[in-house]
Amino acid sequence: MAEHELFGLALGLEAPWAVTEVRFTVETRRLDLTVDFVPGSRFPCPRCGQGDCPVYDTRLRTWRHLDFFQHQTLLTARIPRVTCPRCGVHQVGVPWAREGTGFTTLFETLLLDLARQMPVSGVATEARVHPDSVWRILRHSGDEAVAHQDLSGVSAVGLDECSKQKGHQYLTTFCDLDEARVIFVAEGKDAETVQAFADQLVAHRGTPGQVTQVCCDMAPAYISGVEASLPQAAITFDRYHVMALVNRAVDEVRREEAGEVAGLKATRYLWLKNPERLTAGQQTALRSLKGLDLKTARAYHVKLALRRFWTFRYPKVAARYLKRWYFWATHSRLAPVIEAAKAIKRHWTGILAFIRSRITNGIVEGLTSKIKTALKRAYGF
Template sequence: MKDFDKAYSAFEMALNIKAPWYVTDYELDQKNGGLHIYLDFHRGSSFTCPHCGQPHAKAYDLVDEDRIWRHLDFWQYPTYLHARFPRVECDRCGKIRTVSIDWARKGAGFTWFFEAKVMSLMKEMPVNAVAREVGEHDTRLWRVFHYYVQKGMEACDLTSVKRIAIDETSSKRGHQYVTLFVDLDTKRVLLAVEGKGADGLRSFKDFLKEKGVAPSQIQEVCCDMSQAFISGVAEYFPQAQITFDKFHILKMVNEAVDRVRRSEAAHQPDLKKTRYIWLKNPENLTGHQQAKLTQLKDADLKTGRAYRIKLSLQRLWLQNKFLAPFYLEAWCDWAVRSQLQPIKDVAKTIRGHAQGILRWFISKMTNGFLEGINSLIQASKRKARGYRSIKNYVSMIYATVNKLDIKVEPPKAK
């Protein structure tokens, strides 16, 4: 009997089980490979009321079902704690309530120790790999991950958010997107929502209201020239000024240059396999690419003219803010007269959005750093071989990009 008492005491110490709880029994299921430890409380015990913190609430009755929590492995055995919950009648509340327990959070199927372990692993490994490592279904671990990421996000202070950047990242192959709303000053993802366009702006406005932040606090928005973003900002954040991201603008011009190249390559064989030469700036070309560019320049190609027009637009952001409007208008005139249809089309688009482009000279806002964020997200997605749901994907964005300081620890006693 003394040996059993010693074993019970050893388990209580290892599990950090405190009075009035104690270990009543344990069973080693060698067939299925599990150690089951059974807990109970002493007759006449009192508990802390989970609602008001009254420390001497007496046990009233027991919840019928036996509850089970996965714990850290003892030796090579997965370990499970079993207990029935008492309900207490609180004199202060005048209510009958189910008690909280010390070894696990409310509603969880894992102990604090187990959740701490899997969260530390999930910071370094894909969730499905962690699930294999600990012998649990990954859906259960995702629930743990969502809980702590949400806690981390709730702790973020939004009171000083004034300038945001908006961008999209693909969640899966095809046309499934997540829209990111990022604080440009802290480089923190504030919200990631499924879909794209104006609906995302409405979701962001609702999100701010839930956090007690007035939408009128947002003064500057940086985004691409998507009409859905423009109309969404106008409807939900009418006081905000839009700066069109210069990297999206230059990407659009690069695409126009490449369309000119592809069309001309049909009767100019020298243009084949030169795509990346025209996408780069001259100073970024390799020696071989520089020599090829010099050769092609002498051929008086349409692609060469398109390339020079592109380089000229890049110099817009080097201009004095007072001269920039005149420079942009002159560039648009040149591009429209170029007789290169893709360049003419993009020039008309730029002219129609000149106000938002020139806003950069006041706001100095770009989405350039979002490319780094997107690379981080896509690397995480490849590492995990994709995420089965948008919710999983969004939680991983928050945890990865925001570098959340997630701590798994029991709440302090009231």
């Protein structure tokens, strides 16, 4: 098999394209492949698709391709412009690269795969390209993915914010809870952010009215944004954020009491961790502290009682239980616990909604964590 034919097969070329020249330079450690079309070839119009259009002229272009062993590979070809009786003169596309890039599709795919594992500067160093080129490829890939989004089937949405950088700059991530995928990311964490998501739905075959469930924290801006921009959505407050509210109350009680009871110092995580996650030593220490009739122990039992609420399956039973819990919490004579209970009362409907919807932001938290990791890895690049 001739080398021209071998490289043509390796590139996946089909008629009328073929490799016409192979040139390897030892001094520059470079492989140059020349690709051309058969003289007299005709091409379909890139605008209307009409076939059998004659070549008007050609332009010489060069692309960076995957390395040949450790040697840089460049692919050069004459790109024809064709004459279409309906559309005029237009340049045809080539099968090995998208329009407007200096890299082949396979090379861009390699850079995208590398970018999943390392910062952009590392990708640029490994591939011997400028970082700006990597960023352009990443932006194009992201834009292409967004342009082809179909949001017509989205009905349950989870949203959560993460810090973008210092100075109270945030990103809000919107996820399709049924498909466990990120569908929109916007700067900010206010009602306008939710409106931007509603606009994104309209732009990608969806409507705000199709969203029937939203899971979020108890931020007033998110609540007002969902009510205004997603009118058919029932809000479920994420149970992690509800429990975090009560955990903060328990810790505040502990800090206040630690000034009087020396044994409470350095015991914060004994009270905040779930019982099943405690080590044997921690369980022993917690049992001895609970026997001291501490205010912190009372607050801890209030927290454990609220944890049981999430296990109920019947809304009426759950509502009765939550009412009893609220009475106990508000009569605990522990100011932080009473304040947390009143906050839960203000968000009563959204908390009870969990019993029917059973949705949480666990998926969103996981995906947001990946975004945070990507941001940290990109520091300085």
